[in-house]
Amino acid sequence: MNIDTATEESQTTDTDQTAETATVTTSGESVEETRDAWTDYRVAGTPIMSAEDLNVYYGDDHALKDISMEIPEKSVTALIGPSGCGKSTYLRCLNRMNDRIKAARVEGSVEFDGQNIYQPGTNLVELRKRVGMVFQEPNPFPKSIRDNIAYGPRKHGEINRGLVARMLGRDEKDKEDELVERCLRQAALWDEVKDRLDDNALGLSGGQQQRLCIARALATDPEVLLMDEPASALDPIATSKIEDLIEELAEDYTVVVVTHNMQQAARISDQTAVFLTGGELVEYDDTEKIFENPESQRVEDYITGKFG
Numbered sequence: 001m002n003i004d005t006a007t008e009e010s011q012t013t014d015t016d017q018t019a020e021t022a023t024v025t026t027s028g029e030s031v032e033e034t035r036d037a038w039t040d041y042r043v044a045g046t047p048i049m050s051a052e053d054l055n056v057y058y059g060d061d062h063a064l065k066d067i068s069m070e071i072p073e074k075s076v077t078a079l080i081g082p083s084g085c086g087k088s089t090y091l092r093c094l095n096r097m098n099d100r101i102k103a104a105r106v107e108g109s110v111e112f113d114g115q116n117i118y119q120p121g122t123n124l125v126e127l128r129k130r131v132g133m134v135f136q137e138p139n140p141f142p143k144s145i146r147d148n149i150a151y152g153p154r155k156h157g158e159i160n161r162g163l164v165a166r167m168l169g170r171d172e173k174d175k176e177d178e179l180v181e182r183c184l185r186q187a188a189l190w191d192e193v194k195d196r197l198d199d200n201a202l203g204l205s206g207g208q209q210q211r212l213c214i215a216r217a218l219a220t221d222p223e224v225l226l227m228d229e230p231a232s233a234l235d236p237i238a239t240s241k242i243e244d245l246i247e248e249l250a251e252d253y254t255v256v257v258v259t260h261n262m263q264q265a266a267r268i269s270d271q272t273a274v275f276l277t278g279g280e281l282v283e284y285d286d287t288e289k290i291f292e293n294p295e296s297q298r299v300e301d302y303i304t305g306k307f308g
């Protein structure tokens with residue numbers, strides 16, 4: 001969002017809404033805040049996903065509260081906030097990964113491509129192909145580098161390989177080779193592995209494994225990539241490669257990244273959402289605005305390290 005627009009929108013909101021006053025406690029201090037100007041859940045750009053009134057419960061624990069937030073396409077959205085504030089829970093809502101957690105209950109909606117992904121009958125395999133995920137710990141399959149990438153497309157019948165395919169006369173080795181090379185190039189890994197595509201992926205370094213996982217996520221041709229602290233298990237050089245990669249990927253894909261590293265969010269993201277304890281989205285705006293001139297005192301305290 002450009003800051004002029006933000007100001008204009010805030011002014012409009014000021015006249016339209018009655019200011020809601022919240023009393024909050026950070027580091028034991030009470031802070032009075034008005035919550036009208038900075039709870040805007042829109043930023044500049046065409047939204048590709050849009051959460052509305054999203055609430056998540058784990059049993060009786062209300063982990064995410066009334067989250068409404070649009071995610072613009074082909075950009076990097078960072079989710080930051082202290083441990084346990086609900087960043088990963090929110091991220092998992094975007095491709096229904098919380099469905100895999102027995103205790104989790106989701107209310108509200110997430111629109112993707114004009115459809116609420118929580119409506120009955122949603123094809124979850126298709127959804128997760130289009131909204132891919134990369135986790136904190138690199139988790140390649142214990143298979144060859146090539147197979148890590150080709151596995152998904154083979155499984156979904158997009159590539160036919162092997163004896164049966166050859167017998168039927170439709171072995172698609174060239175198509176597979178092209179896919180493997182494209183994904184590895186996109187993940188900035190091709191030059192490092194092109195001569196050992198049949199080696200086991202577990203022999204790669206941690207940073208290479210994580211880039212392989214990104215390449216694997218790209219193989220299903222997603223539109224959105226969700227990344228949950230993708231560099232937190234890596235050394236600084238590997239981290240810097242992942243950060244460069246995220247910025248490059250955002251030219252073609254929409255990236256939503258959870259990070260506990262505020263400098264990283266400031267470096268790589270276009271917009272930043274700040275979640276705070278209790279599962280609230282406290283502020284969402286252009287990254288520069290969040291880090292240089294946040295509207296909320298709580299966000300300022302968090303950014304300046306007064307609490308974590």
Ligand SMILES: Nc1ncnc2c1ncn2[C@@H]1O[C@H](COP(=O)(O)OP(=O)(O)OP(=O)(O)O)[C@@H](O)[C@H]1O
Nearest residue numbers: 058063082083084085086087088089090101103260
């Ligand atoms: N599988 C689960 N079962 C029960 N409670 C959970 C589960 N996952 C998360 N929670 C709870 O939901 C809340 C939000 O957790 P979440 O992992 O989304 O936060 P986070 O901001 O990503 O934290 P961190 O930065 O430490 O990863 C926490 O209170 C957490 O204990």
